[in-house]
Amino acid sequence: MSASPSPSPTDPKALARSDAEELTRSYYAVVDELGADPEVPLSELKRVATSLELGVREGELEQWRSENWRQTGDTRIADLVVQSVSLDNSNPDAGLVPTVQVDVCYDVSDVDLVDADGKSVVGPDRPDRRWERLHVANYDYKDDPADGWRVATLETLEKTACDG
Structure with a gap:
């Protein structure tokens, strides 16, 4: 009697969900790395961000680097919840993409932002935990449904932070 193999996820929405979750984790790791090490080229951000978020994050990191600020510690994802999945790819040129x-x-x-002397530049009122909503888009879905995902926009949510 042979064991039947575990079914592999073939549902496109389930695959998109999984790919977006993985990309989201990578996004935070890449942003942490870029904040901590000014020698890492900002072009690395293009592996995890696109569109509006790419420009916003590049601008923030360029400012940090011009001020000789660097990040210490790593961001931890305390909770991650996929709210919706849309695979509508009807008009990529107009931004209607999965x-x-x-x-x-x-x-x-565990994260600080310090100046060249090692002094924190983080305000005392910064919350340790916050919710953000990421819109993870795939502008290359037709050609690259698995690896084309990037954070396109990000917004801070005004809701009670998770327990962590």
Whole structure:
């Protein structure tokens, strides 16, 4: 009697969900790396971000680098919830592409932003945990349904932070 192999996920929405979750985790790791090491080229951000979020994050990191600020510690994802999956790819030129909406509660209690002298530049009122909503889009879905996912927009949510 042979054991039947585990079914592999073939549902396109389930695959998109999984790919977006993985990309979301990579996004935070890449942003942490870029904040911590000014020698890492900002072009690395293009592996995990696109569109509006790419421009916003590049601008923020360029400012940090011009001020000689660097990040210490890593952001921890305390909770990650996929809210929706749309595989509508009817008009990529107009931005109508597959999108996964992901809510993330992140924890930055171990993260600091320090100046060249090692002094923190983080305000005392910064919350350690917050929710963000990421719109993870795939502008290359037709040619690259698995690896084309990037964070296109990100917004801070005004809701009670997770327990972590």
